[in-house]
Amino acid sequence: MGNEYFSMTDIVKTYHVGDEDQMVLKHVNLTLEEGEFLSILGPSGSGKSTMMNIIGCLDSPTSGDYVLRGRHVGRLDQHELAQIRCHEIGFIFQQFQLLPRLDAIRNVELPLIYAGMGKKERMRRAEEMLHRVGLSDRMHHYPNQLSGGQQQRVAIARALAANPTLLLADEPTGALDQATGKQVMELFHELNEEGRTVIMITHDLGIARHARRVVNILDGVLSEGVSAYD
Amino acid sequence: MIKASLSMFRENVNMSVTNVLHNKLRSFLTILGIIIGVAAVIAMITTVSGVTGEITSQFSALGADKFNVTVTGTRLKGGLTTQEVELLSGLDNISAVSLSVSSTVAAKNGSEWSEKVNMEGRNTVYFQKNEELIERGRPLTILDEEQKTRVCLISSDLQKKLFYGEDAVGQMLYLGGHSFTVVGILSTSTRDVMAQALGMGPNEKVIVPYTTAMRLNNTAYIRSLEVFVEDISRMEETIDSFEQELKAVFNGHDDTYSVINMASLMDTLDTITGMMSTMLAGIAGISLLVGGIGIMNMMLVSVTERTTEIGLRKALGAEPGQIQLQFLIEAFILSLMGGVLGAVTGVLLSMLLSSLINTTFVINWGAIALGVSFSAVVGLVFGWAPARKASRLNPIDALRAA
Numbered sequence: 001m002g003n004e005y006f007s008m009t010d011i012v013k014t015y016h017v018g019d020e021d022q023m024v025l026k027h028v029n030l031t032l033e034e035g036e037f038l039s040i041l042g043p044s045g046s047g048k049s050t051m052m053n054i055i056g057c058l059d060s061p062t063s064g065d066y067v068l069r070g071r072h073v074g075r076l077d078q079h080e081l082a083q084i085r086c087h088e089i090g091f092i093f094q095q096f097q098l099l100p101r102l103d104a105i106r107n108v109e110l111p112l113i114y115a116g117m118g119k120k121e122r123m124r125r126a127e128e129m130l131h132r133v134g135l136s137d138r139m140h141h142y143p144n145q146l147s148g149g150q151q152q153r154v155a156i157a158r159a160l161a162a163n164p165t166l167l168l169a170d171e172p173t174g175a176l177d178q179a180t181g182k183q184v185m186e187l188f189h190e191l192n193e194e195g196r197t198v199i200m201i202t203h204d205l206g207i208a209r210h211a212r213r214v215v216n217i218l219d220g221v222l223s224e225g226v227s228a229y230d
Numbered sequence: 231m232i233k234a235s236l237s238m239f240r241e242n243v244n245m246s247v248t249n250v251l252h253n254k255l256r257s258f259l260t261i262l263g264i265i266i267g268v269a270a271v272i273a274m275i276t277t278v279s280g281v282t283g284e285i286t287s288q289f290s291a292l293g294a295d296k297f298n299v300t301v302t303g304t305r306l307k308g309g310l311t312t313q314e315v316e317l318l319s320g321l322d323n324i325s326a327v328s329l330s331v332s333s334t335v336a337a338k339n340g341s342e343w344s345e346k347v348n349m350e351g352r353n354t355v356y357f358q359k360n361e362e363l364i365e366r367g368r369p370l371t372i373l374d375e376e377q378k379t380r381v382c383l384i385s386s387d388l389q390k391k392l393f394y395g396e397d398a399v400g401q402m403l404y405l406g407g408h409s410f411t412v413v414g415i416l417s418t419s420t421r422d423v424m425a426q427a428l429g430m431g432p433n434e435k436v437i438v439p440y441t442t443a444m445r446l447n448n449t450a451y452i453r454s455l456e457v458f459v460e461d462i463s464r465m466e467e468t469i470d471s472f473e474q475e476l477k478a479v480f481n482g483h484d485d486t487y488s489v490i491n492m493a494s495l496m497d498t499l500d501t502i503t504g505m506m507s508t509m510l511a512g513i514a515g516i517s518l519l520v521g522g523i524g525i526m527n528m529m530l531v532s533v534t535e536r537t538t539e540i541g542l543r544k545a546l547g548a549e550p551g552q553i554q555l556q557f558l559i560e561a562f563i564l565s566l567m568g569g570v571l572g573a574v575t576g577v578l579l580s581m582l583l584s585s586l587i588n589t590t591f592v593i594n595w596g597a598i599a600l601g602v603s604f605s606a607v608v609g610l611v612f613g614w615a616p617a618r619k620a621s622r623l624n625p626i627d628a629l630r631a632a
Contacts, residue, residue, distance in 0.1 A: 058545060058625045078550055086547020097542045097629070101252055113241045114547040162547065 003034045005166070005197050006055070011064035013050050013220075024050045025061070026220040032199070034165075037192040039211035040201045047220040049170065052201050056089050056168050057081050069165070086114050090159030094171035096151045098143040104130060104154045105139045111162045129157035133187060149180030156187060166197045173207055185210045238552065239559075246560035249532070250567070260528040261568030263521025264608065268572025268601035269579055270514040275507055275597035276580035280589040282503040289496050295462050297469055297491040299455040299476070304486055309451025312441075314479055318457075321475060323468045328355040328456040331443040335406040337436065339392040347388060348435045349405065351443025359458065367399045367414025374439040381439070383414035387432035405436060406446055465491065515604070521568065522608035529561050529616035533623075540620050541628025554621035561613020562606060569605030573598045 013025040024047045032038060042048040053059035054066060057073055066073045068084065076084070085091075090111075098107045108126040117125070130139055133153040143151055152172060159167055169188070173181030185207065192198045200211060208214050216223050250257045303309045310318070319327045331351030337344045357369035367383065374381055382403065389398045398412045416435065444450065459468050469489055480486045533540070540553055577593060584591040 053626045056545065058629075082544070082547055082549040085545060091545045093542075093629070097538065099539060099542070101248055110543070111546040113238060114543070114549075114552065116235075116238065118237055119240075158546070 039208035042217035090164040092169035264568025267518035269576035272576025351440030365417035526612035544625035550621035557617035565609025569602040
């Protein structure tokens with residue numbers, strides 16, 4: 001605790017829509033410490049997805065400085081960005097994004113292929129991860145044979161597989177019913193308590209409150225706390 | 231590192247096979263162009279080379295080991311003398327010379343006669359080189375040649391006409407007013423049967439020693455030679471030196487003779503069939519090209535369909551190069567499948583064709599290698615652009631497309 005995980009300084013992201021420039025992130029400053037559990041709360045169109053893409057090194061800011069574990073992301077090339085996505089960040093998406101033609105274990109194995117791990121080691125690790133999320137009995141089921149909650153747990157196992165330092169979840173409960181959503185949140189808590197940094201992006205205040213720290217984003221402006229909702 | 235990229239490669243192959251097999255019908259329709267192209271290449275090349283082989287072997291049966299010389303001579307010297315022929319026979323690499331002195335004579339036996347009979351003066355070589363020439367009796371000998379004996383072999387058609395089909399061996403016959411003894415009957419050749427079928431009339435022919443024929447015709451000249459060589463590979467130089475010698479004999483006039491060489495005829499044949507194969511392969515190549523465009527189309531569709539998957543893979547840490555490799559391998563496997571299926575189809579097709587046109591079927595591995603490797607190359611070339619497109623997709627755009 002106490003070590004800086006990343007810092008964002010004066011981040012601006014502008015999209016060109018037609019002839020107009022649309023500023024989606026307006027001079028955002030955010031610092032995150034290792035081991036934190038942060039929620040980024042905002043309604044749709046507020047810029048929270050853009051935040052996630054920039055944090056996850058899937059997109060680069062128009063201006064501003066983003067330093068992730070001591071590295072200036074803006075100065076990294078394609079290869080280095082891929083390495084960060086591979087080893088540092090575990091993505092979890094609202095629509096799970098499992099590959100339908102692969103069974104659970106092979107979905108979980110996927111990031112390990114890109115991490116360059118050998119086949120035996122990959123299978124062992126993928127099994128371990130599925131066991132961790134409580135799906136030991138569903139290893140060879142295909143996504144369409146699994147419930148939404150199970151699919152999201154496979155996705156979480158996949159995000160965990162390469163042992164990333166940060167879990168980055170985009171509306172992880174958005175496609176789940178309340179009870180299942182709650183189970184997934186409990187899993188997040190456990191993972192956070194194990195020492196993993198977790199960032200969750202959501203529009204749901206109830207879900208956001210699971211995190212120890214909540215920041216609020218509205219029209220591209222980031223502010224600490226949930227004031228806008230109170 | 232090498233082990234890791236090898237494992238990555240294997241995974242890529244696995245994923246590609248899964249994807250290709252998942253869309254069975256579409257994959258099949260896509261590679262249909264390649265299948266047809268490769269099958270066409272193999273069937274065409276195999277069939278053409280089979281036919282060429284057949285023709286070539288028939289031609290060499292006619293005599294690839296010899297060349298024919300026809301002498302027209304000059305006004306003063308109407309051909310080659312016996313001495314000159316002997317001189318020419320002694321040249322390097324020449325094994326034997328068969329010669330012929332042709333003329334037409336009247337033949338008569340008792341009250342039966344034929345006005346125009348082809349009389350061929352031959353030497354012993356002619357009989358050595360054509361073993362199935364005689365049906366009954368004996369060939370001409372050196373003795374016959376040297377002593378200019380009046381013996382002859384007659385065709386069976388002539389036997390029928392002059393001897394009522396009775397055995398003529400040992401009988402007497404008048405040729406141009408001179409009496410000859412019949413020593414043999416010539417067998418009926420395929421050419422005779424064909425000539426008769428074409429309505430060219432009976433083959434009335436006698437063969438006598440060439441020396442006898444020359445005396446009978448009152449000529450000192452021989453105008454037609456068949457020269458046999460020992461080493462076929464040295465045919466060209468043998469012909470050259472033979473022509474040099476002929477030219478010398480005719481005091482430098484090189485328009486007094488012509489040389490026809492079976493090998494050069496076969497060369498021409500080879501050139502023609504080679505051109506034919508190239509042309510056919512070209513047409514088949516166009517079909518492969520069209521097949522390649524089909525693959526490119528499917529790969530582009532596949533990239534578009536799997537935009538989300540590509541985005542996800544990138545989010546999971548795939549590098550652009552790895553994405554490109556995956557799609558390239560997929561295109562490669564697709565076209566390779568087309569190539570292999572095409573090869574099987576092509577071989578079956580050429581088996582069918584060879585049994586239809588009655589040539590012997592030989593698997594042409596060269597053609598198969600050509601077809602399959604060409605199809606693989608087509609896959610790589612046409613898969614490259616879609617693969618590159620996939621690798622350049624922005625992961626966010628890709629994920630958002632869902």
